[in-house]
Amino acid sequence: MTLPNAITLARLLAVPLAVWLIVRGWYEAALWLFLLAGLSDAVDGWLARRLGQVSRLGSLLDPVADKALLVSVFISLGVRDLLPAWLVILVVFRDALIVSGWLLGQMLMPSAQPVRPHWTSKLNTCVQLAFAAGVLAMLAWQFHIPVALEAACAVVAVTTAVSGGVYVVIWMRGMMRLERGGGAA
Numbered sequence: 001m002t003l004p005n006a007i008t009l010a011r012l013l014a015v016p017l018a019v020w021l022i023v024r025g026w027y028e029a030a031l032w033l034f035l036l037a038g039l040s041d042a043v044d045g046w047l048a049r050r051l052g053q054v055s056r057l058g059s060l061l062d063p064v065a066d067k068a069l070l071v072s073v074f075i076s077l078g079v080r081d082l083l084p085a086w087l088v089i090l091v092v093f094r095d096a097l098i099v100s101g102w103l104l105g106q107m108l109m110p111s112a113q114p115v116r117p118h119w120t121s122k123l124n125t126c127v128q129l130a131f132a133a134g135v136l137a138m139l140a141w142q143f144h145i146p147v148a149l150e151a152a153c154a155v156v157a158v159t160t161a162v163s164g165g166v167y168v169v170i171w172m173r174g175m176m177r178l179e180r181g182g183g184a185a
Contacts, residue, residue, distance in 0.1 A: 004048035005058050011037045012065040015072050022076035028140035073132045094164035101171045124163040131156045
């Protein structure tokens with residue numbers, strides 16, 4: 001196993017610990033773990049490119065680790081009633097939709113080129129990461145700014161809905177081409 005893949009695997013294995021810390025109410029520890037995981041995401045990608053160790057395993061494992069951590073943090077905060085349920089549901093639904101679409105695409109068009117992350121998805125991930133870190137920081141250091149939290153929830157909701165919608169449109173176009181006999185996109 002390469003060093004970048006080991007770092008990614010460690011990030012994935014940190015997910016249960018992050019959930020446990022949030023559920024226990026140890027928000028400062030959860031914040032530091034979340035920030036460390038974010039840093040490890042940057043480091044593993046940089047190392048993989050720098051050391052020439054970009055691999056198929058890493059390209060699959062990295063987004064799984066990222067999404068597992070992010071979705072788990074949202075769910076954990078939602079279970080503790082620290083985030084609005086509708087926002088947690090929207091975030092989880094979008095990711096479930098994307099994974100389901102990917103799986104369906106693999107079944108229907110196994111030779112198709114994988115859908116590259118759209119810029120709206122990258123923006124959404126950055127917004128969700130910043131939001132989760134901000135919420136954990138507010139909890140850890142016990143400050144509360146309701147107007148900022150509501151505005152941030154709205155931004156997360158918009159980027160989540162838009163990026164999910166973009167993937168639906170991309171997949172629908174691919175399915176219509178497949179139905180017309182045009183092959184994979």
